[in-house]
Amino acid sequence: MYELLAGVYDRLMADVNYDDWVDFTEGVFSRxxxxxxxxxxxACGTGAITERLLKRGYRVVGVDLSPDMLAVCADRHEEYLERGQLLLLNQDMRRLEYPRQVEAIVCFLDGLNYLASVEDLTQTLSRVAKTLAPGGVLVADLHTEHKLSTVLGNETFTEIREDLAYIWSNYYSPVTRMVEMDLLFFVARPDGLYERFEESHYQVWFSRDEIESAVAAAGLTLEGFYGDLDGNAPADTSDRIYIVARKGSE
Structure with missing residues (x-):
């Protein structure tokens, strides 16, 4: 997963305003x-959120399952790595291990939807709770049922750019609540030819009750459940939900 996509991921996500996520996060810190x-x-990926955090003066520990995404992240943030402001770890979030507790953990851009079950979600949140210092917060987002079943659903998307083209085919199962995303890319090479590659990705949505139960089982308190970055309540047509969970003070 992300083995070949890592090289073009940032081009595909160029229109995302990552600063909005970090502004929201800093609002939580202030609160x-x-x-x-x-x-x-x-689930730091190529480090777009990481970069915004670094530029705002935080020391960042980036964790991701994909060594290819981490390699891109390392290349783009070499200066921060060299001066010790950034540490990158190749880990499965379900088995998160970091020797020090931190006051804040973020997991953005639907990283938690790659977990296949409520059990995996609970296990991940338990590792998050262990890594958080007392009073620390998790700020995260997840794709909703509406996003996976209707917006992505069984739709096919295509785009042709000067340097790449793709066909993105989705297959949604209401039984498993999983959407399979099959991506076919054609990426321009320096010699004028195009390289073809394919990847498949899978996401699952979780209900509010499941998220609340997983947060509680992990020993965290759900402090916020929002439908957008302005703090409004989720609607039936919300594409994402944003959660704030906090570890109790000892």
């Missing part, structure tokens, strides 16, 4: 009187 020195970026 709870937190001044984190280190933020752990779970």
């Amino acid at each position: 709870y009187g937190l001044q984190p020195v280190t933020v752990l970026d779970l």
Whole structure:
């Protein structure tokens, strides 16, 4: 997963305003009187959120399952790595291990939807809880049922650009609540030819009750459940939900 997509991922996501996510996160910090020195970026990918956090002065621990995504992240943030402001870890979020507790963990851009079951979600949140310092927060987002079943659903999307083209075919199962995304790319090479590659990705949606139960089972308190980055309540047509979970003070 992401083995070949890593090289074109940032081009595909160029229109995303990552600063909005970080602004939301800093609003959470302010609400709870937190001044984190280190933020752990779970499922950091190529490091778009990581970059915004670094530029705002945080030390960042980036964690991702894909070595290819981490390699891109390392290349784009070599200076931060060299001066010790950034640490990258190749880990499965279900088995997150970091020797120090941190005051803040973020997991953005639907990283949690790649977990296949409520059990996996609970296990991941339990590792998050262990890694958080007392009073620390998790800020995350997830794709909703509406996004996976209707927006992505059984739809096919195509796009042709100067340097790449893709066909994105989706297959949604209401039984498993999983959408399979089959991606076919043609990427321009320096010699004028195009390289063809394919990848498949799978996402599952979780209900509010399941998320609340997983958060509680992990020993965290769900402090916020929003439908957008402005803090509004989720609607039936919300594409994402944003959660804030906090570890109790000891």
